[in-house]
Amino acid sequence: MAGVELRNLRKSFGKVEVLKGLDLKVEDGEFVALVGPSGCGKSTLLRILAGLEEETAGDVLIGGEVVNDLSPRERNIAMVFQSYALYPHMTVAENMGFNLKISSKPKAEIKARVQETAEILDLVHLLDRKPSQLSGGQRQRVAMGRALVRNPDVFLFDEPLSNLDAKLRVQMREEIKRLHHKVRTTKIYVTHDQIEAMTLADRVVILDRGIIQQVGTPTELYRNPANAFVAGFIGSPAMNFLPGMLQSDSDTARIELEDGSVLTAPRKPNHPRDGKVLLGLRPEHIMLGEGTGTSNALTGRIDLIEPTGAQNHLRIKLGGQSTTVVDNNLTEVELGQNVAVHVDPDKIHIFEAGNTA
Amino acid sequence: MSITGSQIDGVAVATAPAARKRRLSKSLKKRLIPWLFISPFIILFLTFTLFPMLFSVYLSVHEWNPVAGLSSMEYVGLANYQLTLTDPWLWQSLYNTVWLAVVSGVPQHLLAIPVAYLLVTGLRGGLRHFYTAFMFIPYITSTVAVSLIFFSIYSANSGILNQMLLGLSDMPVFSWFFSWVPDVMPIRWLTSSDLLKPSIAMVVIWKYTGFNIVVYSAGFLTVSRDLYDAARVDGCNRWQQFWHVALPMIRPFVFFAVTLTIIGNLQLFEEPFVLTQAQSGGVAQAGLTASYYLYLVGWQWLEMGSAAAISWILFLFIAIATSVHFYFNGRKGLGEDR
Numbered sequence A: 001m002a003g004v005e006l007r008n009l010r011k012s013f014g015k016v017e018v019l020k021g022l023d024l025k026v027e028d029g030e031f032v033a034l035v036g037p038s039g040c041g042k043s044t045l046l047r048i049l050a051g052l053e054e055e056t057a058g059d060v061l062i063g064g065e066v067v068n069d070l071s072p073r074e075r076n077i078a079m080v081f082q083s084y085a086l087y088p089h090m091t092v093a094e095n096m097g098f099n100l101k102i103s104s105k106p107k108a109e110i111k112a113r114v115q116e117t118a119e120i121l122d123l124v125h126l127l128d129r130k131p132s133q134l135s136g137g138q139r140q141r142v143a144m145g146r147a148l149v150r151n152p153d154v155f156l157f158d159e160p161l162s163n164l165d166a167k168l169r170v171q172m173r174e175e176i177k178r179l180h181h182k183v184r185t186t187k188i189y190v191t192h193d194q195i196e197a198m199t200l201a202d203r204v205v206i207l208d209r210g211i212i213q214q215v216g217t218p219t220e221l222y223r224n225p226a227n228a229f230v231a232g233f234i235g236s237p238a239m240n241f242l243p244g245m246l247q248s249d250s251d252t253a254r255i256e257l258e259d260g261s262v263l264t265a266p267r268k269p270n271h272p273r274d275g276k277v278l279l280g281l282r283p284e285h286i287m288l289g290e291g292t293g294t295s296n297a298l299t300g301r302i303d304l305i306e307p308t309g310a311q312n313h314l315r316i317k318l319g320g321q322s323t324t325v326v327d328n329n330l331t332e333v334e335l336g337q338n339v340a341v342h343v344d345p346d347k348i349h350i351f352e353a354g355n356t357a
Numbered sequence B: 001m002s003i004t005g006s007q008i009d010g011v012a013v014a015t016a017p018a019a020r021k022r023r024l025s026k027s028l029k030k031r032l033i034p035w036l037f038i039s040p041f042i043i044l045f046l047t048f049t050l051f052p053m054l055f056s057v058y059l060s061v062h063e064w065n066p067v068a069g070l071s072s073m074e075y076v077g078l079a080n081y082q083l084t085l086t087d088p089w090l091w092q093s094l095y096n097t098v099w100l101a102v103v104s105g106v107p108q109h110l111l112a113i114p115v116a117y118l119l120v121t122g123l124r125g126g127l128r129h130f131y132t133a134f135m136f137i138p139y140i141t142s143t144v145a146v147s148l149i150f151f152s153i154y155s156a157n158s159g160i161l162n163q164m165l166l167g168l169s170d171m172p173v174f175s176w177f178f179s180w181v182p183d184v185m186p187i188r189w190l191t192s193s194d195l196l197k198p199s200i201a202m203v204v205i206w207k208y209t210g211f212n213i214v215v216y217s218a219g220f221l222t223v224s225r226d227l228y229d230a231a232r233v234d235g236c237n238r239w240q241q242f243w244h245v246a247l248p249m250i251r252p253f254v255f256f257a258v259t260l261t262i263i264g265n266l267q268l269f270e271e272p273f274v275l276t277q278a279q280s281g282g283v284a285q286a287g288l289t290a291s292y293y294l295y296l297v298g299w300q301w302l303e304m305g306s307a308a309a310i311s312w313i314l315f316l317f318i319a320i321a322t323s324v325h326f327y328f329n330g331r332k333g334l335g336e337d338r
Ligand SMILES: Nc1ncnc2c1ncn2[C@@H]1O[C@H](COP(=O)(O)OP(=O)(O)O)[C@@H](O)[C@H]1O
Pocket: A013, A018, A036, A037, A038, A039, A040, A041, A042, A043, A044, A045
């Protein structure tokens, strides 16, 4: 077991700089999810950690030691690939035991450890099959087993669930979480799916354009996003952004929206300077109805109603913008109807204008 | 519409014979047209494949000197086969064929597989294409031309090979290894029964290794980078990546290339023919391959019947060799174990 640390890590492919100086500390036994849009350099970062790709500058530390010059073999990390990368010519058992075989472990030990891991992952009845004879979910589990059987210092996952269907994805997500409680090895988990990251990880790292945008627990990221990108990336349905003008004094921030309506919120130190800003409203924080004693009342026309069963997703024109609203009370509303909504002043986010997801 | 149609039908049935004839010819036409479309193949197949095959079966049970015309054909039963099977030259030629097939076949693959692997894993696209194309040149060069050039290279007194060996025996460091050279000069590469077969094998290896490199390059290119990455994470060094991952992955390509080598090498003709100057298989028939022998019997000795019998024996021989190869390597080779 070992922690992982990045120090000013940079990576360029030719002239294109993909990672622009990352600093990150992952504690021993921690489960960290790395999220970001496709192409932001997540796989590249993981490959550098694994030793498959060389960093352009900076240091990678595993267990407190700089491993920049160590081969993948010497780093004792295991990786689950997005494509699973199972060896087609080997059986499940051979796939899982391959690392042990390469490390010249005795046959009996290999057999015992493969068996043990197969039991954890419910793969025992598949041990003699070839990967081509397995379903997607089974292949995924073999890929996990191959990593697990080695007893590595660090686990790396590169979008391991992205090739599965929605139902299996949820199932495997739970299984990975359960596994982490059993095997408390440091895990770095790459995904572009923020729900996966939020549900699995102790801490989430948001990566965009080669820069770490924010690091924090799922709740921290949801409550206090550092910028509009993080705010838009975390949470589902995504946060609404409304352009407005900020005017603030020492304890209140007053935002005038494009249609002239005004919202107020308590002034917070991370608020931008007065002027053009982006107002962030989470769909689940916009309530139908007048509210009580709050000054943050707005009205708008309902453009779309999407029932999802437990909630209704509404599109309401607010402050000149089409805005998503989640209604947990399943209020009876009609298309085209004008409704009143209200927002708790504490739930209002204010960001600098001009940079969203 | 349908009413008028059936009325016309009714009339047609009533005015019997002429219309029935017309309808018959129509359906005949319908059945003939598909045959017409595939007739080019059928005609070519009958003329150039089936007829010669049947004719050679027919020939193999006759005695025939083609110079004396078709009328000189004489039925002899299985005598051609009996005669051939007791001819020591046949057995000599089969031995030579197998020897050459193995000695010139195995190194082709032992060379081509690692070279292709290095080309694919070590070089970028452009440079790799250049090298691959370069090594493919021997394959597309006329075998006769290649053999003629090697004939002069191998020449005992003026050949560049012997000159080079002599030169090396004079050079400072190499002289230690090549000091024996002057004592055995001139080395008769093509006119001693010991050296003839290896000399022929060298030419064959030189000519066909490039082709196998192309086949194996294509094979290694099908192995996804993820598999190599997975192997590296699993702790493989470059050799282990090759041995445990890349090589098993290209098994179908090895199978294909080895099959072609078996079939090709058992029919070896031009290289030994040119290198022995068409002189009955060279010194002590050391360069007499089965095809070469077949040629001698047919065109030198003008015994077409025996030649036909030999060709069937050779066919059987190749078929057995290939079947054995398929039996032992087929399942894995064709990737059916995946
Ligand atoms: N070997 C490579 N050569 C050149 N560019 C690369 C290479 N690998 C990745 N890239 C580029 O780096 C960027 C990040 O890629 P990647 O790490 O795969 O993104 P992600 O996994 O976040 O989707 C992409 O723009 C990609 O085109």
